[in-house]
């Protein structure tokens with residue numbers, strides 16, 4: 001038996017991938033240890049004790065331990081607290097949930113606990129599972145998470161030169177992290193996203209609105225698409241690479257059962273061999 005102390009924490013599954021013959025490597029955002037990766041031995045065997053507990057979006061209670069000189073934790077046991085099954089029943093909802101977990105994976109550092117981000121993700125998945133317009137919820141969630149992690153889009157002052165914006169700028173700079181004044185907008189026009197008045201209003205509401213009000217937010221397709229572009233480019237700048245396209249294998253339930261994710265055929269990820 002292992003002599004390392006057993007650790008325990010609430011956790012939310014971010015992604016899961018095959019490892020070796022029968023194992024999985026799972027990335028979790030945990031309440032106590034932040035973002036971590038762990039190996040679940042035998043997780044892909046039919047009678048695995050982990051069941052579907054390692055699937056993305058699962059809210060669970062995790063038992064794990066550290067190995068010396070290894071960044072990978074060993075996952076010992078998982079108790080599912082909330083399985084969020086409605087998130088897997090519709091492709092647009094699944095895609096929105098994937099945007100949420102991918103955003104958290106992109107903007108958080110390994111091993112850095114952040115309880116407000118943890119709570120926001122849990123609340124975001126609950127709100128999504130309860131209904132509402134999925135892509136809208138994902139968008140508002142992304143704006144909120146940037147606020148929690150210190151990347152709140154700058155709206156009142158020019159993100160380039162700091163000047164107070166009396167007339168709201170309409171050029172969003174993902175590189176500068178906010179709206180630009182007219183002078184800076186000309187200077188940085190090559191990496192700006194132009195926002196229409198509707199998108200600006202939506203961005204302001206998303207920054208300020210409490211989570212319980214999100215399902216009431218509405219936007220026409222063009223406004224949403226514009227903001228999605230701005231937000232995606234901003235997150236890519238923060239993370240240093242674009243948000244991954246939704247990987248259906250990674251978000252599909254594991255061998256333990258549960259509803260199958262739509263369209264998972266054809267997107268299988270290759271297993272990763274042991275070094």
Ligand SMILES: [Zn+2]
Nearest residue numbers: 158161181184
């Ligand atoms: Zn400026």
